[in-house]
Amino acid sequence: MRYPLILLLACTLVSVARSADSLFLRIVLPERDTLTYSAARHRIAASTNPSAKAFINYKEVKVYPTGAFVGLHYTTADTTTLHIAVKNAAGDSLYRDILFIKPQPKVYPENEIYIDNISAPSEDLWLTAGDMLEVRAKASPGQQPTFSIDGVQSGIPMRELTAKNGSGTGTYVGQYTVTPEDECADAAVTVSIKKNFFSSENAAARGKVSIIRDSLPRVAEVTGKRPFLNAGLGTDRLGGAKLGFLTEGVRVIVTGKVGNQYRVKLGAGMEAWLPQDQAVLQPVNTPMPTALTGSISVTGSETEDVVRVAVGQKLPYTSEQLTDPMAVIVNIYGASSNTNWITHQLSASGIAMVKSTQVAEEQFQLTILLRSSRHWGYDIAYEGTSMRIRIRRAPVAADTLKPLAGLVIGIDAGHGIGSEGAKGATGVVEKDVTLALAKELNALLASKGIRTVMTRETDDNVLMTDRADKLLAANVHLLVSIHCNSIGESGDPEQVKGTSTYYRYPGFKNLSDIMYKRMLALGLAEWGVTGNFNFSLSGPTQFPNVLVETAFLSNPEDEMKLLDPEFRKQTAAAITAGLEEYIRTAIR
16 A cells, blocks of 8 residues: 655654554553643544554544544543554554553641641742741641741741632741841751640751851852843743843842842842853952943944943843834943943944933943844944944845845754654654754755855754854854744644744844744644744844744644645745745845
């Protein structure tokens, strides 16, 4: 029997060699035969011979031309069994049973005094006068627990949170504000509930507390590859939301620490978080990083304009893009204005005006108004103790029929060995599909005489910092990062499908919008355009960039498209057309 080309490709990508007539059952999800669960439903992804029938919990489900079949398993009891079976025309069958076990909460005897867990502080803390320590605990309801900071204070009361009906929840919260007299090092935080006159139930928090009286605030010097400031302590699978990147050698003011992140003072009432491995603490008596700004110069070359401001020290900074008016805003923290002139040379033809403002105590702001209708990228660094802001001008297109001529296009194939990414029901993995798509795009651009830089050309998993370094060293003009999407393990794989694009900075949204429309023209369903995206390669400000989630590998129909060589060629053509449109519409 002859099977579709896409099936043969699926076998190639996942290195599966099977006889065309053999019956097999390959289960991608769930990954184990026994697993504990908390969700009410679980995604199933599997494959078999395309001519076979498939059954999930004894109900027949659709087998796609690739052999893929998917479904959902609902967990309705503490222990449930998922039955997956396949059967061919000859009556041969294969099956697997998968056991789902719901974890049971610890049960305490009635009227027993207990402390189940202390959820905060969960990490070691550095605190100073005025900081508030919050302690949270789960314990037997209706009690009056207290907490103590070893060597500092004891018997601090905690209050019980109540449900809507007024009953106790067993969740307790307490706070303590650090005083100027407090001091300790790695002190334990202990929650106590009195059991009787003679005894108490006690439990210690995972995090310990250091209250530093004389050596905070403290100076730290930023180090490492592409160091960054986080906006807060929150995180997700892409890490915490970033305020922006810094350059090595910048000095910051550390006012505290939570876990492995230093709390950093920026401007008045503004703080950020700096990963500990990206900073070196300076001696206790190191002067605080503050400076007066000096003169500003604005010059230009054939391809870029440069703004230089005398600062006197390498101070921390953040930046943002505005689109109405078109501008770059740079905030320098610890700086007070002593700027009395701004010299603008005619060579800086891409900049309309530069103005400076002292927007807050020790927060100096530069507003760089652009003549361009789009953002083409900018780079902030220090030359000695002067800040240099390089702003790229719009590329010059000599031929509107070949708008990408003379440009360097970055192509990023998502994931790699050790970071496989999403999986399809056939067993195909994202890293293989993205590399195949990236090579298709690279070949098409090369056939048009366009210079390209690929972040990876093999199965290897290249670190994100190394990918960014390679793109910056090549001075790319545009970046396309190629990925495949997937729903979570409790989503419906047949209902969720389509394409989407992602950007971080508002000035690069145009590229995502254009690329999204081009991908939709391939017949893919809509999944939307997402901004403020915290992906590593959406972070560089030096060039417009877009992440394209081509389609959902978790959806059998989308997976079938991604496995089709002709569809991958069409995808490469759509991305190329999007890049050309982005340049062409900007130079009219």
